[in-house]
Amino acid sequence: MSETPALTPRVARLLPWLVAIAFFMQALDATILNTALPSMALSLDENPLRMQAVVISYLLTVALLIPASGWLADRFGTRRVFLVAVLLFSLGSLLCALSSTLGQLVGARVVQGLGGALMLPVGRLVILRAYPRSELVRILSFVTIPGLLGPLTGPTLGGWLVEYASWHWIFLINLPVGALGYLFAMRLMPDLRGAERSRFDxxxxxxxxxxxxxxxxxxxxxxxxxxxxxxxxxxxxxxxxxxxxxxxxxxxxxAPLFPPALFRIRTFSVGLLGNLFARLGSGALPFLTPLLLQVGLGYAPAKAGMTMIPLALSAMLIKPVAKPLLELFGYRRLLVGNTLLLGCLIASVGLVGQDTPYLLLLALLGVLGAVNSLQFTAMNTLTLIDLRDNHASSGNSLLSVVTQLSISMGVACAAALLGGFQGELGIAAGDVLGAFHATYLSVGLMSMLAAAIFFQLGSEDGREAQIRRVDAAEGGMGDPH
Structure with missing residues (x-):
């Protein structure tokens, strides 16, 4: 068991807000960027359907460096590493705004990735070590609610900035948020370290x-x-x-990078593999949907951004009911059913066309956002809930790696399918909407296959740990709200 200092009531109440700012910075950056990709492609004289390098360069950098995040946090302390991460992310944002070529932009995204590889994993590691496991669903749900303000405001703000200013400004918006996060971290971030100093693998x-x-x-x-x-x-x-x-x-x-003993914990193994394959579909959504709206349906950037609001708003509204739903249905039933539903909803976007009523499109995106958000919360808490303190750092790091890798692979798969359907299946350049339809159908079917992984859970897996510790946690800590 690692030795961690007890949090004061003030820090226990405000620490989730600090981690939420980190979520907000990354979510705002990602959603603004996706909406702006077509305009960025025009400015840089690139094909808008081949701009995924800007997305993947960041995701891959994060995935490559996250394995070192747990060791760095244990070696140098969570406070110092988190502060450096915020600075790197902010510096990368500034370099993105100053970029004038695609190569410069990809390089700047790599710098952003250096910060992102440390910022969220270390923030989640602090939550994992500072709060009891029975509180994990509630705390993680809370820290992602403010983080979901990024997807809520990002598409609209990004569309407005692109249409009335310049795409360079979508990165500058991170700078004041980064400054606020740095000031909060100086005051609130505890300096937690591992109980043992292990050699880096x-x-x-x-x-x-x-x-x-x-x-x-x-x-x-x-x-x-x-x-x-x-x-x-x-x-x-x-x-x-x-x-x-x-x-x-x-x-x-x-002392390997990720101990094989982690995979003897069934909830961790199932949650990790489920994350890998379920996120292939949901990870492609933020990349595909703005392109569908602008390139496929011909929406202006501002309208495309407004259309994305239900996706993020419903994701934020569903978070408070995640814990009651998990307690009612259990992880196995909820994840199997929700994964199948998520795949069907993704595939149904392939039915959207020029004649689809706008309100129906908004309703579809709203339901899709809620189901997708519930999927993330259930998968993440299932993966982490049974980890002991000696496995918390490596298990959390591996979950972060798999998350970023699967999203990166989802974007790459979606881009490959989109290009393949447009070319190899004889879809004409003017009928790019047909390629989008086939891509959404394929991605949806791919997502549904992950239900077979979650079916391997026992009926009481995850739920037992939650119930076992809930009595001890009651009254031990105030609501972080």
Whole structure:
């Protein structure tokens, strides 16, 4: 058990707000960026359907460096690492705003990724160590509610800035938020460290990171890079070989990057694999939907941004009922049913066309946002709820890696499918809406397959830990609101 200082009532009440600011910074950046991609492509003389490099460069940088976040937090303390992360993210935002070419923009996104790789994982690690597991659903739901203000305001603000100012301003909006987060962190972030000083698994880090890099580039090669299939296959095989080498090494050394003992915890294993495959579909939504609205349906950027509001608003409104629903249905029934429903809703966006009533489109996006949000909350808490303190850092880091990697793979898969349906299936350039329809249908079916993973849960998995600790937590801490 790690030794962590007791939080004062004031810090216990305000700390979730600090982590929520970190969520807000990343969510605002992502949603503003997605809405602005077509205008950015026009400014940089690029194809708007091949702008996923701007998204994937950030996600892949985060996924590659997150494995080091837990070790850095244990070695240097959560406070110092979190402060550096906020500074790096803000610096990357400034460099993005100053970029004049696609190469410069991708490089600046990598700098942003350096900050993002530390900011959210360390923030969630602090929550995991500072609060009892029985409070995990409530606390994580709370910190993502302010974070969902990013998706709520991002598309509208991004569309307005692009239409009436310049896309460069979508990154400058992060600077005042970053300054506020830094000031809050100076006052509130506790300096938590691991109980033991472990040696960093550098070789394992290189093997694991190399595997993720090769797999992602292979998927990207099917889309934007348009690599020959032979090279794509070689990259995929190379990535799988490196992953197998990492796993065999982890089984024989004393302190691997991610201990194999983590996977003896059934809720962690199922939650992690479920996250990987379920997010392939939901992770593609923020990339596909603004493109569908602007390129497929011909919406202006401002209208496209307004249309995205129900997606984020319903996601925020569903958060307070996540815990009661999990207590009522249990993780297994809720995740199996919700995953199937989520896949059906994603596929149904493939029915949207020029004749679809606008109010019906808004209603569809609203329901999709609520179901997607409930999926994230259930999957994340299931993965973390049974972790002991000695596994908290590595388990949290691996969850963050899988989250970013699956979103990156989802964007790459969606882009590859979109390009494939437009070209190989003979869909004409003027009928790009047909390619969007086929892509949404494929992504929805892909998401539904994750239900088979959640079906492997026991009926009481996750729920037992929640109920077992709830009595001890009652009255022990005030509501962070």
């Amino acid at each position: 550098g070789a394992g880090f290189l093997l694991f990171g190399g595997a993720m890099l090769l797999v992602t580039v292979a998927l990207e090669g099917l889309g934007e890079l348009q690599l020959p299939h032979v090279r794509v296959v070689l990259l995929l095989v190379g990535g799988l070989v490196l992953l197998a080498a990492y796993w065999l090494r982890a089984l024989r050394i004393e």
